[in-house]
Each structure stands twice: as C-alpha cells, then as structure tokens.
Amino acid sequence: MNVLRQLLGVVFGVAVGLASAPSLAGEVTVFAASSLKTALDEIAVQWQTSSGHTMRVSYAGSSALARQIQQGAPADIFVSANVDWMDVLDQQGLLRDNSRRDLLGNRLVLIGTDPTPAALVSDDILDRLDGGPLAMAMVSAVPAGIYGVQAWTALHIWDDLKPHVAQTDNVRSALALVALGEANLGVVYASDVVASSDIHVVASFPQTLHDPIIYPVARVSENPLNISAMTFLAGAAATEIFRKNGFTVLGGQ
Template identity: 55%
Template sequence: MAKPFTRLAAALALTCAPLTLRADEVTVFAAASMTNAMGEIKQAFEADTGHDLVVSLAGSSALARQIQQGAPADIFISANPNWMDVLEQDGLLEHDSRFALLNNSLVLVAHGQNAGAMQISELPEKLGDGKLAMALVDAVPAGIYGKASLTTLGLWDSLAPRVAQTDNVRAALALVAIGEAPFGIVYATDAVAEDGVTVVATFPADSHPPIIYPAADIAGRDTAAENQFLEYLRGDKARAAFERQGFVVIPQ
C-alpha cells in the first residue's frame, strides 16, 4: 500500500505537469523609447502567466530590418506606423493582429535639472556652436518626427548642420544627460526616465505626424503565449505601466 506522502507527491506532480508544459517564451522587439515600461511589463507578465518574456529594445528601423532578415521575434511594437507598414507589406505580420497601442509626444530637453523653459524658436540662438542630439532623422521614428517638426517650424535648415544623430532615441537622451549635447529632441516618455535632463519645450502636436505605436504578432509561430501577451498589452496592468512612463494608451 502506497504511503500517504507518496500518493500526495504523485498527485502534485500530475497537477503541476500541465502547467510546466504550457509555459512558453515570447520574444518582443520593442522601440527603445519603451525601455522602462517594458521592464515593468516583463516582470508583471512573467509573474502572472509563468511565461518567459524576452525583450529586445532598439530603434524601430533596426528592429524592423532584423525581422525582415529572419530574426526570431514573436511580437513587434514600433514607435512609428511606417515600419509596421513595411513588415505588413512584406507579409510578415499575422493576419488581423495589428493594433494601435500608444500615443506619445515630442519634447526639447536640455542638460541638467535647472534649465528654464524656452520657446522652440529660440533654439538656433541658444544652441550656439553646440550639438542638437536626435535619433537618426531619416530612419528612427523619434528623429523622423523631430525633423518633420523642425521643418514645419522653419528651423531645420539652420539646425541641420549642428545635429548629432544617434542610433536610437535613448542614445540621443544619453548625450544630453552626460552633457555631450546641450539640447536634444526626444519623446516625453524618455524625459520622464532620465533625471539628468529638463524638458524646456514641447513641440506642437500639429507640427509632426501623430506619434502612434502599433503592435502586431509576427507571422510564422503563432502560439497561445503570444496571443496572451497581446491581450496583456491591452489590460489594466500594462496600461498602468505605460501611463506611469508618460504614454497615452489608445482605447481598444
């Protein structure tokens, strides 16, 4: 006759086994401007579901090109609809999985914590011989939005020779934070994440295309865990994490 402890251990093993089998890994490629929010979401999602969430952060253009080249991404969250459009046109998204997740805004930041507010029109004069830090203006969404705004405001031609371009928006933020550039153009959410900069101006929303972050499931490996994560992005915990970092969550 089996001992009670033995029977209990066997029952527990049978009960737990399906949970272990259901655990999966989800790889998310996300825009660098989402660094802090995705850190929160990763921790909460793993705790709530038992799945492992692998988050790769970089400029949206670099991530999209990696996906085109076969990188093993399950989910892509871009800081610009254009790069999601490219992947959709290439047939690399699961049908009907794409949705608009977040909005953001564009700000001018200055080095240090005591910089005073200013008009964006003052930037060429205040910049002097210094550099304006921006993400790649023809490839990375934050840089594209920034160039569009400066062009609309009639400032791009005078500022273009003084722009220091970086691979992603967080790298532009870092240049300002360490004092290598006196000013930079980043998302409002980036400024929230860095104590070494001050927001001195906000770019008018009508000076650039709307800043929309779409999310989608990459074609090729459609799992229950991926679908669960996409639903998690629409849930209350993810919403709270995004809002803490200054994002505006688009109603679904």
Template identity: 50%
Template sequence: MSGLRLALAALCLMLAGSGLARAETVTVFAASSLKTALEEIAAGFGAETGDQVRLSFAGSSAMARQIMAGAPADLFLSANPGWMDAVEAEGLLVAGTRRDLLGNALVLIGAPDGPEVGLGDDLAAVLGDDRLAMALVEAVPAGIYGEAALEALGQWEALAPRVAQAENVRAALALVATGAAPLGIVYRSDAQAEPRVRVLDTFAADTHPPITYPVARIAGRETPAADAFLAYLGGEAARAVFTRHGFDVIGE
C-alpha cells in the same frame, strides 16, 4: 533507488500540474523608447503567468529590418506605422493582430541646471558650436518626427549642421544626460525616464505626424504565450504602466 525514482516522477508530475513545466518564452522586438515601460510590464506578465518575455530594443527601423531578415520575433512594437507597414508588406504579420497601442509627445530637453530655452528661441544661436542630440532623422521615428517639427517651426535649415544623430532615441537621450550635448529632442516618455534631463518645451502635435505605436504578432511563431502577452498589453495593468511612464494609451 526505486524510491528515489518514484519521488522524482512525482515531482515531475507536480511541476507539470502547476504549469511550470510548460512555461514559454515570448520574444518581443520593440522601439527603444518603450524600454522602461516594457521591462516593468514584462516582469508583471511573467509573475502572473510564469512565462518569460525576452525583450530586444533598438530603433524601429533596425527592429523591422531584422524581422524582415528572419529574426525570431513573436511580437513587434514600432514607434511609427511606417515600419510596421514595411513588415506587413512582406506578409510577416498575423492577420487581424495589428492595432494602434500608444501615443506620445515630442519634447525639447536639456540639463536640469541649463539655461531656460524654448521652441520660440533661435535654437541654432543658443547652441553656438554645440550640438542638438536627435535620433537618426532619415530612419528612426523620433528623428523623423523631430525633423518634421523643426521644419514646421522654420528652424531645421539652421539646425541641420548642428545635429548629433544617434542610432535610436535612447542614445540621443543619453547624449544630453551625460552632458555630451546641451539640448536634445526625444519623446516625453524618454525624458520622464531620465532624471538627468528636464523638459524645456513640448512640440505642438500639429508640427509633426501623429506619434503612434502599433503592435502586431509575427507570422510563423504563433504560441499561446505570445497571444497572451499581446492581450496583456491592452489590459488594465499594462495600461496603468504605460500611462505612468508618459505614454498615451489608444483604444480599448
């Protein structure tokens, strides 16, 4: 038995020396549009460091409210500055960690075998009795941007009664992908992640506020692994993934 105890003790020392015993978990709250890219980035970070990244996705509004209610997030990635502002106003960000990480574009999508439609067309007439899929227009960034863009094009008043509002942008994407809605408004990165839809047109950047994704650390949960993942998000490997998935990388 003494030999077994010695062997177990030696194994524990080896694990501690390798860093496996010190592996940490980083909890990230992020906008739904980041799902595909962040899952790949988190896997790369885990393989490189041995730490685990736990990802939680929803609309930025839902993520921000959960953090303000005390949810245990280490990092927050929002799809617009407004919801990050709300979290910061509550004193919940680690000072000096907030930065703008990504940009995106807003697109009109439809089924691959659907009709050719563009933003210059009367979309309400095209839809008829059908629906336009969008994220919640009063809370979720993709919906807020989409409403602003349609207003700028003079189409919102006619389209508003025909909008099928989804709880987040990936849910709006799914409505088009499954055929529940013939048209939708999502981010370019979302459309790129879903082979069952195609981009019909892209909204000009001046039709809506700039699409900006800020990231920041959440106060009270400072760990080396969380700091490392925040740094990793700005590194070459993560930047390559974001770019490949249709995002614009900002800064560094």
C-alpha cells in the same frame, strides 16, 4: 501477474501526475522601440509574475528592428514607434493576420539639463544650442528623428539646424548624449524623460508640427503565448505603467 499489475499502476500514476502538473513555462520575444524600455521592463516582470511565462524584450530603433524581422530574426511580437515601419512589414506579409492594433501615443519634446520651465519650441533653437550639438535619433530612419525633422521643417529652420545635429542609433542614445553633457540639447519623446533624473523638458513641440506619434503592435510569429502577451499589454496593469511613463494609451482601459 502481480508484477504486471504493479507496472501498470506505476504507468497510470505517472500519467495522472503528468495530466495534473502545471503547464511548462514558455517565453515570448518582443522586439520594441527603444523609447519603450523603462515601461516594458516593468511590464515584462509583471507578466512573468502573473502568468509564469517570460517576456524577453529586444530594444532598438524601430527601423533596425523591422529590418531584423525582414531578415528572419526570431521575434514573436513587434512594437514600433511609428506606423510606417509596421506598414512595411504588413505589406510584406510578415505580420499575423488581423493581429495589428494601435497601442500607444507619445509627444515630442526638446530636452536639456537646465530645469527651467518648459515653453513651446520656437525658432530660437540655434541660440539655445550656443554652438553645441543637438542630439537626435537618425533623421532618415528612426521615428523620433523623422518626427523631429518634420517639426523643424515646419518651423522653417531645419536647413540651418541640420549641420549642428549629432545623430544616434535610437532615441535613448540621444537622451544619453544630453545626460552625459555631450550635447547641449536633444529631441526625444516625453516618455524618455522619465528614464533620467538629470534631464528636463526645455520645450514641447506642438503636435501640429509632425505626424501623429502612434505605436502599433502586432504578432510576428505563431507562438501560442502571443495572444496572452498582447492581451496583457492592453490590460489594466500595463496601461497603468504606460501612463506612469508618459505614454498615451490608445483604445486601452
């Protein structure tokens, strides 16, 4: 009998210990547009510090990420650099119901390594290139490239400019081409300029030249940590980081 009582006592103690132990740390996988890297890397660290959970972020062009999700890639949350790719996933039933929201806005800029004061973009771009290439994200698929084509087309110079364009997989790769001196100028987001001290804004694109730049976010999986992670992305700490990195926070604090 004493042995049985001792055994029951051990079992009870283990049960109490398990009930009072902190919940195990979990993980959320975020698929995010490349232009978000500097901000989201910092936000992921802050979320882990405050929650004890890990936010792993996979960066690429929004088009590539959307296609990976279509093929069953294990994303929990998707942050796109435009609404079109999020629309595609929404229409295919790949987003969780009522989870989508517009998170951020951005601006399109022309960059170079010359720290001259920025002006508005104009039709003298060919003279500015001086025979060199213009770095842009893929103009038929990646949002930054699509916005750029819209702007150049509105200025009636896309046909002349197109032969000079060096296309990259994503907007951060376009930034790198300019920083490395492999392209004279590039088209990126204002937020990307924060990522490189060697890059300067040569000119800004009037926002009337292209569709609004909106970053929607949505849940892709049923990971129970998704809601907590998305709440953090819209919270005060993340908002401060996004603004510091050149984004406009939509409907945030």
